[in-house]
Amino acid sequence: MLNYIIRRILLMFPTLLGITLLVFMVMAYAPGGVGGPVLNEAGNMKSQEAQRLREYYNKRYGLDKPPIIQYARWINQILPIGFRKVDNNSISDFGFKWPDLGESLARHRPVTELVRESLPITVLLNAVCIPLVYAVGILSGLFAAQYRGKWFDVSSGFVFLALWSIPAIWAGVMLIGFLANRSYFNLFPTSGLHETMADQMLFLPSGWGPTFQRGWLLDTLWHLVLPLICLTYGGFAYLSKLVRGSVLDNLHADFVRTARAKGVAPRDILFRHVFRNSLLAFITVAAGIIPSLLGGSIVVESIFSIPGMGRLGVEAVQMRDRELVLAVTLVGGCIGLLCDILRDVWYALADPRVSYE
Amino acid sequence: MSSSTITPPAPAPAGSPGANAGAVDLEPSRSLLERVVRDAMRGTGARIGVAYIALLVLAAVFAPFLANSHPLLMKQAGAQGGAQTGAWSSPLLRHLTPADVVLLVMFFAVLGVALARRLSGAKRLLILAAVLAVSSPLAWWAVRPPAQVIYDKYRTGLADKSVEQAYFVPIAFSPDDRLRDQPDIRLGAPSAEHLMGTTNNGADLAANMIYASRIALSIGFIATGIAMVIGVVLGALMGYYSGWVDLLGMRLVEIFSAIPTLLLLLCFVAFFEPNLYIMMVILGVTGWTGDAVFVRAEFLRLREQDFVQAARACGIPLWSILFRHILPNGITPVLVNASFGVAGAILTESTLSFLGIGLVNDTSWGQLLNQALGSGGTFYWWIALYPGLAIFLTVFAYNLIGEALRDAFDPHAAKRGA
Numbered sequence: 001m002l003n004y005i006i007r008r009i010l011l012m013f014p015t016l017l018g019i020t021l022l023v024f025m026v027m028a029y030a031p032g033g034v035g036g037p038v039l040n041e042a043g044n045m046k047s048q049e050a051q052r053l054r055e056y057y058n059k060r061y062g063l064d065k066p067p068i069i070q071y072a073r074w075i076n077q078i079l080p081i082g083f084r085k086v087d088n089n090s091i092s093d094f095g096f097k098w099p100d101l102g103e104s105l106a107r108h109r110p111v112t113e114l115v116r117e118s119l120p121i122t123v124l125l126n127a128v129c130i131p132l133v134y135a136v137g138i139l140s141g142l143f144a145a146q147y148r149g150k151w152f153d154v155s156s157g158f159v160f161l162a163l164w165s166i167p168a169i170w171a172g173v174m175l176i177g178f179l180a181n182r183s184y185f186n187l188f189p190t191s192g193l194h195e196t197m198a199d200q201m202l203f204l205p206s207g208w209g210p211t212f213q214r215g216w217l218l219d220t221l222w223h224l225v226l227p228l229i230c231l232t233y234g235g236f237a238y239l240s241k242l243v244r245g246s247v248l249d250n251l252h253a254d255f256v257r258t259a260r261a262k263g264v265a266p267r268d269i270l271f272r273h274v275f276r277n278s279l280l281a282f283i284t285v286a287a288g289i290i291p292s293l294l295g296g297s298i299v300v301e302s303i304f305s306i307p308g309m310g311r312l313g314v315e316a317v318q319m320r321d322r323e324l325v326l327a328v329t330l331v332g333g334c335i336g337l338l339c340d341i342l343r344d345v346w347y348a349l350a351d352p353r354v355s356y357e
Numbered sequence: 358m359s360s361s362t363i364t365p366p367a368p369a370p371a372g373s374p375g376a377n378a379g380a381v382d383l384e385p386s387r388s389l390l391e392r393v394v395r396d397a398m399r400g401t402g403a404r405i406g407v408a409y410i411a412l413l414v415l416a417a418v419f420a421p422f423l424a425n426s427h428p429l430l431m432k433q434a435g436a437q438g439g440a441q442t443g444a445w446s447s448p449l450l451r452h453l454t455p456a457d458v459v460l461l462v463m464f465f466a467v468l469g470v471a472l473a474r475r476l477s478g479a480k481r482l483l484i485l486a487a488v489l490a491v492s493s494p495l496a497w498w499a500v501r502p503p504a505q506v507i508y509d510k511y512r513t514g515l516a517d518k519s520v521e522q523a524y525f526v527p528i529a530f531s532p533d534d535r536l537r538d539q540p541d542i543r544l545g546a547p548s549a550e551h552l553m554g555t556t557n558n559g560a561d562l563a564a565n566m567i568y569a570s571r572i573a574l575s576i577g578f579i580a581t582g583i584a585m586v587i588g589v590v591l592g593a594l595m596g597y598y599s600g601w602v603d604l605l606g607m608r609l610v611e612i613f614s615a616i617p618t619l620l621l622l623l624c625f626v627a628f629f630e631p632n633l634y635i636m637m638v639i640l641g642v643t644g645w646t647g648d649a650v651f652v653r654a655e656f657l658r659l660r661e662q663d664f665v666q667a668a669r670a671c672g673i674p675l676w677s678i679l680f681r682h683i684l685p686n687g688i689t690p691v692l693v694n695a696s697f698g699v700a701g702a703i704l705t706e707s708t709l710s711f712l713g714i715g716l717v718n719d720t721s722w723g724q725l726l727n728q729a730l731g732s733g734g735t736f737y738w739w740i741a742l743y744p745g746l747a748i749f750l751t752v753f754a755y756n757l758i759g760e761a762l763r764d765a766f767d768p769h770a771a772k773r774g775a
Contacts, residue, residue: 011608014608015608015611015612015615018608018609018612019612019615019616022612022616022621023616023621023624026624026625026628027624027628030628030629158402161753161756161757161760162753164756165700165749165752165753165756166749167704167707167708167745167748167749167752168708169707169708169711169723169726169745170726170741170745170746170748170749173726173729173730173741173745174741174742174745176730176736177729177730177736177738177741178736178738181734181736182734183736184736190734291615295618295619295620298619298620298623299619299708299712302712313620313623314623314712314714317620317623317624317627317714318627318714320627320628325624328620329616329620329624332615332616332620333615333616336614336615336616337611337615340611340615
């Protein structure tokens with residue numbers, strides 16, 4: 001098992017190399033090139049200043065070099081071991097160093113800092129979202145399987161397929177339009193994660209009646225309601241169908257018939273015998289659902305202006321901010337690949353029949 | 358092996374395919390695919406889905422005859438007073454674009470081929486390809502609509518009596534008719550004249566929706582087609598050779614599926630000027646991994662079978678072994694999943710257009726939806742409701758069809774539903 005995990009982790013590196021190379025080359029060979037909107041600023045400057053700006057970028061990022069050398073420079077920059085001094089024409093001083101994701105072209109700030117600011121927000125969104133999806137999905141799937149063919153099963157199958165088909169962009173626009181709008185119901189905030197004054201709030205709600213203050217926690221939750229709705233409803237459908245299918249597979253198994261014959265209570269059959277055996281299928285999806293949620297948060301964060309990883313990525317791409325795009329790709333790719341490995345390991349742990357030897 | 362992670366699992370169908378398994382066995386002449394399609398179409402959901410898509414195809418093909426500012430028939434007033442009347446003319450036909458004409462020709466060709474019996478599948482495809490090859494250059498050469506279009510001349514003409522009579526199609530507005538003669542109609546709510554309201558540049562929303570169905574349909578089909586071709590070829594090579602080809606190929610699959618799809622798409626789209634065709638290619642190039650994994654699994658299973666050994670022993674060329682001997686035995690799961698692929702492509706295109714990175718010059722539903730939330734917290738409910746509903750219904754229809762197909766294909770699902 002350990003052998004397998006190590007092999008998988010080692011295989012991650014060529015894959016990550018491939019991911020970043022792919023994205024890097026797309027950017028390098030695209031018409032307009034890297035940092036187009038940023039370099040366009042040079043158009044407003046005096047020719048000497050523009051020249052100096054261009055020289056600075058060339059020195060900093062090697063933009064006048066062939067793309068493959070630029071890529072090698074970037075790889076050297078993010079590795080903990082490599083050349084410490086990379087000049088325009090020479091490299092020297094090989095050894096250990098701090099890995100560095102570079103500086104954002106458009107925002108002139110270290111990329112590591114930007115990622116450290118936005119990653120927790122996306123993680124928070126997903127950390128609230130995943131348990132919710134699981135609770136609702138598993139319960140409704142179990143009920144649908146138990147009452148197979150009855151009205152709950154048929155209607156939930158249809159309703160969930162419909163939910164699964166609702167585009168997140170539509171749901172987001174309609175929710176903002178009707179529930180966060182002065183002309184209809186002004187119940188929720190339209191954007192962001194906190195009120196402007198959230199920093200000065202107490203953590204927990206306080207006061208009663210007219211002196212009531214909702215506090216930081218409640219304020220955050222209040223801002224999270226609409227984005228969470230957008231992020232979760234598709235997951236219900238997916239998971240509920242999966243649970244239903246895998247529970248039905250097990251409901252017809254011999255061991256269930258035996259349990260029924262010896263008089264085990266139906267509730268115990270469902271939860272202790274069938275459900276346990278169906279866990280395998282959810283585990284496979286559990287890890288697979290995380291990357292898809294990250295993808296979903298790109299949309300949701302853009303609609304609700306939440307400064308998370310997804311929005312960071314969209315803005316980076318729009319500004320052609322090479323270092324930032326690569327960093328977001330790297331982080332996203334790492335999470336995706338780790339979830340893949342986690343899934344396969346989990347799978348083997350949950351089911352003794354699965355082995356990778 | 359990994360079929361479970363790509364699409365949600367099958368629920369039990371209402372009309373169970375399992376019940377007619379006996380009848381199916383009596384007709385060995387039908388191929389697996391034909392059987393699957395026939396079984397799938399027994400369910401209500403699949404029928405509703407197909408009916409909706411058919412309606413959408415009709416709207417896309419006959420779009421110029423549904424929404425157009427040019428009158429279908431028009432009678433100009435005579436030059437000197439009302440004594441002599443001008444001739445009847447049809448500005449609508451005059452302004453048809455080559456694409457409109459090719460679409461119409463192809464529609465009737467498909468209809469004719471589908472109605473003609475006793476034609477083999479290959480012959481039908483050949484006829485359609487021939488019609489397309491002849492009609493498109495001919496249309497581009499012969500159909501030359503006027504470059505400059507003034508939409509409001511008919512409306513002003515009717516008002517000042519220089520046009521005596523004009524018969525319009527049901528929605529008397531073209532999608533790019535910005536109603537410059539009525540500037541205060543911009544962003545108007547639905548009314549008797551504009552059934553779905555108007556957009557932020559004053560165009561009729563209903564007309565735009567009808568024309569946008571062309572984009573949704575073509576993006577879905579062509580992107581999925583490209584993804585399928587890439588996936589099938591790579592998957593076939595991976596499965597047939599296994600070994601290091603397989604290892605390399607699976608890394609490639611991993612690379613493409615580990616990047617969040619939307620981010621990869623954003624990169625491609627943001628760095629290349631997006632137009633409809635590049636968009637289709639990009640969606641295809643990023644969406645092939647699922648198909649490749651399916652086909653690879655099928656080929657791994659089939660490569661050791663006797664008929665493949667026999668084909669190899671006969672000295673049949675490789676492409677023939679791969680695509681004529683093995684592929685027909687392993688393609689069905691890919692085709693069954695194609696419906697979900699189409700739904701996904703439409704969803705992705707509308708998401709990109711909504712984010713402002715997708716199509717710019719062509720109107721798509723996602724791009725219309727983007728206009729719904731105005732600055733300063735204004736909300737135009739009709740621009741949110743109708744385009745969003747169109748995306749949802751289209752995706753839902755394809756998902757309904759896809760699910761029915763998969764239930765008919767997957768014997769486990771069928772057993773459960775019985």
